[in-house]
Amino acid sequence: MMTQATEAKETGLYLEAYEQLRQRTASEVPSWLDRLRAEALEKFSELGFPAPTLEEWRYTNVAPIAKARFVPSWTIDGAEETGRRWEDRVYEEARSSVLVFVNGRFRSDLSSLAALPREAVVLGLADALRSEHQKMIGERLARGAAFDRQHFAALNTAFIADGAFVYLPRGVRVEAPIQLLFISDSGPVMSFPRVLVIAERESEATLIERYVGAADQPYFTDAVVEIYVDENAHLEHYKVQEEGAASFHVATTWVELKRAARYHSTTVTLGAQLARHNIAAILTEEGGECRVDGLYMVDTGQHADTHSLIEHRAPRCTSFQLYKGILDGRSRGVFNGRIYVHREAQQTDAYQTNRNLMLSNEARVDTKPQLEIFADDVKCSHGATVGQLEEEELFYLRTRGLSFEKARNLLTYGFAEEVVEKIAVDSIREQLNEVILNRLHATALDVR
């Protein structure tokens, strides 16, 4: 009885917020979206927040999110100065191809799309819902991210109001990386960014999601990103999560790959006190290729959880997955990687590795690779390691004149390099090298 009462109270905040949102926007949004949100809310009130007794949530307790009293983003007007304050978080390469969001709302005044070709459609989601693309959005939105089973996807879906819409018609190639900059900087705000990417046949682009926010506010981001990569299309995707240290970040990424499509992603997790990322890549037609990499780097007071699913539904697809974790202080990491190979998916080539570097005795990581294979002609491998810095390597570097701290940072840099070197956007790579070499123990190293 007790627990039921608490649960009711915990979802109560969201029921109220939903009513508010609905009153504000019901007349503005298409009726299908109104229905979708209602359905998702119903799901969420049924599911509630995930309990730690659920296998998928065994190591990550979201009670602090459930208990907190966040303020809905639509009740706050993100001031222009707020956006300006975070302007330096726009990557150099994306100066003229950036969408800025303050507390979940698209801000055209802070955004710049000058570098994008006319044929590419890049819009704030609320604007897109009022545009000619509304029908296409209706056909694809919430088709992938399963809000019927996933608590946070349901919650996000119930609150779809704004985010980004990226549509690359057939054959369109975008040179400049498209950056989505999400800023949360107005107290204990909760925001629900929603992103829909449709990359039609033979199109090509790079997408960067970057999440930043106030260091001292316990705010909450619940993001859902759905990506369709059609035949022979190619998408490079980066997610850089550097939310404020007191914040909560939950994100769901869902990707569908068609025939011979290519999707490469690198997820970088640096911020938030509690972060959970669910990423699923579904290979639905022959010859698709995906690379899903990640780097999480956490210190005292941080918990970072990645759950990935690579689903091979068609023959002759390849998937590579490399996740590396650097855990310092009293931090906690969770990696759960699942590869699912359907019976039809013959000649699958699937590879997954998770490596963790423990810089402190008080850090802890739980890693669990899972292979479920129902085809007989496949090449699959997976592995996980948890280790410390090698004493002999440390000594070697010290005999070359590097202090203990510098030697340690350099080895940590070397550990991360396997993930970092594959990043094709220079600014992101440089940012990470700097974070790794300087954030750790405050000893600057210049490794150019």
Add this chain to the structure above:
Amino acid sequence: MLEIRNLHATIDDQEILRGIDLKVSAGEVHAIMGPNGSGKSTLAKVLAGHPAYEVTEGEIIYEGKNLLEMDPDERAREGVFMAFQYPVEVPGVSNAQLLRLAYNEKRKHQGLEELDPLEFKELLAERAKLVDMDLSFMSRSVNEGFSGGEKKRNEILQMAVLEPKLAILDETDSGLDIDALRIVADGVNKLRRPDNAIILVTHYQRILNYIIPDYVHVLYRGRIVRSGGKELALELEEKGYDWIKSEAGVTASA
């Protein structure tokens, strides 16, 4: 430059060095030979400051300072360099990065300007010539996937960049082919100056034809049991270690 007095060292409570005395002056080359397991690498690592070894007795004076009180990196910045018998692989860190960092640490220590990547590249290209090393090795991870001989050559490249005052070369000649041996030895000779010194650990007389030692010492069971000029190496080559072992046995039991 270096004076080792009655040095005793243990690892995991096992005494390996049992009273070593050795004096090395600027400009000299000392060869240290001796059977497997006699403690040659142990001596080299104690000089470099390996934390696993404990010095239980004796002292090491380097340039008038107590070497044993210095951290390994401090020793390096003060000019002590050890070429490892088994060079360590450092994944993800390129040879050029490590070399530049190490070089700049030393420059800073000497109160000199650091070199930026471009300036350093020039210096590196010039030093790499000294050991005839292809520049393609510079962008590769330190020692990762290098052949045995390439690793040894890379150690001498580091030496060429860091220009130590005291270089301890632990079996740098092992694993080098005949041509590489000559190249590496030539490189080391070019780095010799009146104000630096070399301790060269080796099993083979051959390298001593190129790098001519002023002294040859035989280490056996943690002690220097015999010292002589370069002819001692020839004698060992001819006769092996048995006569030394039995002599040392006699002295020990006497």
